Amino acid sequence: MNSPTIYSHDDPVLQLDSISVRYRVLREPVTSIKEYALRWLRSKNSYADFWALKNISLSIQPGEAVGIIGANGAGKSTLLKIIARVLRPTDGRVRVRGVVAPILTLGAGFDPEMTGRENIYLNGAMLGFSRSDMNKKMATLLEFSGLGDFIDVPIRTYSDGMVARLAFAIATDVKSDLLLIDEILTVGDINFQEKCKIRINTYKETGTTILVVSHNLKTVEELCDRVIWLEHGVIRAEGKAADVIAAYEDEREQPIIGNIQVTHA
Numbered sequence: 001m002n003s004p005t006i007y008s009h010d011d012p013v014l015q016l017d018s019i020s021v022r023y024r025v026l027r028e029p030v031t032s033i034k035e036y037a038l039r040w041l042r043s044k045n046s047y048a049d050f051w052a053l054k055n056i057s058l059s060i061q062p063g064e065a066v067g068i069i070g071a072n073g074a075g076k077s078t079l080l081k082i083i084a085r086v087l088r089p090t091d092g093r094v095r096v097r098g099v100v101a102p103i104l105t106l107g108a109g110f111d112p113e114m115t116g117r118e119n120i121y122l123n124g125a126m127l128g129f130s131r132s133d134m135n136k137k138m139a140t141l142l143e144f145s146g147l148g149d150f151i152d153v154p155i156r157t158y159s160d161g162m163v164a165r166l167a168f169a170i171a172t173d174v175k176s177d178l179l180l181i182d183e184i185l186t187v188g189d190i191n192f193q194e195k196c197k198i199r200i201n202t203y204k205e206t207g208t209t210i211l212v213v214s215h216n217l218k219t220v221e222e223l224c225d226r227v228i229w230l231e232h233g234v235i236r237a238e239g240k241a242a243d244v245i246a247a248y249e250d251e252r253e254q255p256i257i258g259n260i261q262v263t264h265a
């Protein structure tokens with residue numbers, strides 16, 4: 001019999017050991033499924049390897065709020081998918097302790113034809129809650145979302161900010177050990193962003209670990225103790241939020257074109 005793993009309070013919630021992720025991309029673009037199938041039958045589809053993450057090692061302690069920043073395509077969402085086990089790494093090992101909430105990203109887990117209320121039941125069911133469990137939660141959930149009468153209209157009529165309100169209200173209603181937020185906080189209005197920050201800070205105090213991916217550096221700096229800067233799938237810098245954000249902004253102000261670094265006069 002395997003002996004149980006005993007964790008001490010100081011063990012990391014999340015540990016990534018040398019994670020690499022390879023995507024296979026078609027060398028030549030195809031314009032239709034038919035073309036793809038024909039090429040597949042003739043064994044003419046050829047693929048190139050693209051490494052979205054390369055050798056990422058990371059350890060995160062309970063109650064930490066960690067920000068992940070970096071340019072479009074740097075690998076931030078891929079990293080969250082690996083942690084949520086939506087995606088398996090090509091190499092390396094992921095160790096997560098406790099309950100991981102589904103990734104908070106715009107539109108995920110919602111049926112656009114269903115109303116906000118129906119989507120709450122749907123999401124609850126996916127998290128293992130019965131209809132009567134959800135009925136008990138409904139009042140506080142609605143209150144937090146601030147959606148008012150919009151809760152009974154189909155989600156496809158919502159603005160991005162309204163979808164974000166609903167998603168955040170649902171995902172944070174259940175206490176999890178690890179909350180993964182992918183660019184969702186910044187679409188809500190100022191009032192809602194404030195509510196989110198308060199809820200995130202209460203979570204941190206009770207030991208929930210939070211990973212925030214965002215292009216809004218101000219939000220990241222306000223919420224996070226530590227920041228990781230991803231660039232082309234590798235960790236470019238890691239450290240205190242203010243220091244890493246300053247380094248990232250500094251470099252963006254001096255774009256590199258080819259091998260020539262452009263400095264401002």
Ligand SMILES: Nc1ncnc2c1ncn2[C@@H]1O[C@H](COP(=O)(O)OP(=O)(O)OP(=O)(O)O)[C@@H](O)[C@H]1O
Pocket residue numbers: 023024025050052070071072073074075076077078079
């Ligand atoms: N399913 C896929 N197949 C092939 N390549 C992919 C796939 N998903 C992502 N990629 C590529 O992997 C790289 C990293 O993508 P990812 O979505 O993790 O970036 P990101 O840092 O979240 O960017 P953004 O800031 O735009 O959200 C990109 O170059 C992207 O084109």
Ligand SMILES: [Mg+2]
Pocket residue numbers: 076077078182
């Ligand atoms: Mg992304």
